[in-house]
Amino acid sequence: MRNLLPWREPVPPDGTMGEPRARGRFGEYGGRYAPESLVEACREVDAAFREAWADPGFRGALARLLAVHAGRPTPLTPARRLSEALGVELYLKREDLTHTGSHKINNVLGQALLATRMGRRRLIAETGAGQHGVATATAAALLGLEATVFMGERDIERQSLNVFRMRMLGAEVVPVTTGSRTLKDATSEAMRHWVGATGDSHYCIGSVVGPDPYPWMVREFQRVIGDEARGQCAAELRTGVPDHVVACVGGGSNAAGTFAGFADTPARLVGVEAEGGAGAARGRLGVLHGCRSLFLQDDDGQITQAHSIAPGLDYPGVGPEHAHLRDLGRARYVTVTDDEAISAAVRLARTEGIVPALESAHALAWVIRAADGGDLPAGSTVLMTLSGRGDKDVSTLKELL
Structure with missing residues (x-):
């Protein structure tokens, strides 16, 4: 079983966990397997993130928010x-x-600042445990954005406290009733929704998954x-x-x-x-x-x-x-x-x-x-x-x- 493999010697410092290769590749993994309608949106996010991450003003604004708002x-x-x-x-x-x-607030504050820099007015997110949804709703309220959070019906039942927190912060929580009604299905529904909303919305993915540049971008914010x-x-x-x-x-x-x-x-x-x-x-x-x-x-x-x-x-x-x-x-x-x-x-x-x-x-x-x-x-x-x-x-x- 793979999880029982013996330890190997750590690899030398060779750029591991640096910027991914072309087209968002980490070895044979990664890439941008998105519908045609989302490919251009991903390119826009990629260009905006690269520009922002190289901008000391953006990095300074994020550092201040992480200090005075996130603690x-x-x-x-x-x-x-x-x-x-x-x-x-x-x-x-x-x-x-x-x-x-x-930890979700680290990534969300970064993506919310990026969204405002791109002129987006709304954040779209998926959530399982509800913590990413709460963080998204929090950042949206702080920066004057709208927030729509997709959450599996099963997770809504077992994380009712976080659902209340999201709604109290002004976010719309959309129950997902398909499939297992958990995180996988919430992610699928959020991506489908983004297809028709790329003009005014930013998809704030909560983990190091999704099409390039999200795995790299989320890791950098974390x-x-x-x-x-x-x-x-x-x-x-x-x-x-x-x-x-x-x-x-x-x-x-x-x-x-x-x-x-x-x-x-x-x-x-x-x-x-x-x-x-x-x-x-x-x-x-x-x-x-x-x-x-x-x-x-x-x-x-x-x-x-x-x-x-x-x-x-x-x-x-x-x-x-x-x-x-x-x-x-x-x-x-x-x-x-x-x-x-x-x-x-x-x-x-x-x-x-x-x-x-x-x-x-x-x-x-x-x-x-x-x-x-x-x-x-x-x-x-x-x-x-x-x-x-x-x-x-x-x-x-x-x-x-």
Whole structure:
């Protein structure tokens, strides 16, 4: 099984996690597999992003928003009691402490600023756990934009708090009743809607998926996580660089942003997927939502339904750069069950006073399992991105505990 491959030596600093090759390629993955009506829109986003990212004024405006509105930098918190129990030194990068409660705000503020620069008046978004939808609604309210968020009917039921937050912020929440009624179908509906709205709307994709330039652009907006953590680790850790860098992976934006800060170091990168949504660990080459990557498929090549108790991991694939990192051996992708994630969430709450999002709890579950099983040697230093807080999952946990 791919998720049980042994460690390989990290690749040298050769430009890994730099700009993709021509046509948005990360090795054999990526690209721009979009309907003709969206190809030109993607080109416009690409040109606008390149221009903006090279503009110190744009970068400065985004940095100010991240500081005064989102609350950056986020702290690096030592998990002292849990570390002692596990025999490792575990540090948490606290994206749960950002405004709106997750890493999603980093990317959305960047894309919302880009949208205003392009003269767009409305943001279109998809959401699973609801955190990207809340972040999109927040940024739209802040910058005077409209927001339309597509969300699977099943996710609306299990994330009712975030649905209320989006609507309170002024966003239109559109239920998606097709297919599995989760993140995959919400993404499909959002892209279909964008086809008829490219003139006045910007599609604010929430993860490192979709047609070029989105996987690269979203990773760059999330790179702030890894860059901050790199500096904090240099100041706080006895080793300067952690032995392992761990993050949960659905589409993979918080992991991509975290990994980007450590790609040129000896740190071992670990992406943790849901057992029922393991695109990197068990996926096969295919095309979905505008890019070529690894997806769960049946023998006929049809995309199969993913499952996770964490709505943000309930996606049948993985971003193309993660697929490339897996092939390079630069990152390892492993899986965690629902029960392991729930147990990890409870353990963090009771040892450190932190209730994590169920997505983040998957990453912690692997750290616990690996420490107990010897895959993390005693004394190892581990940086784990705590991508979101658990308020949104309290109803789910209440029913199960």
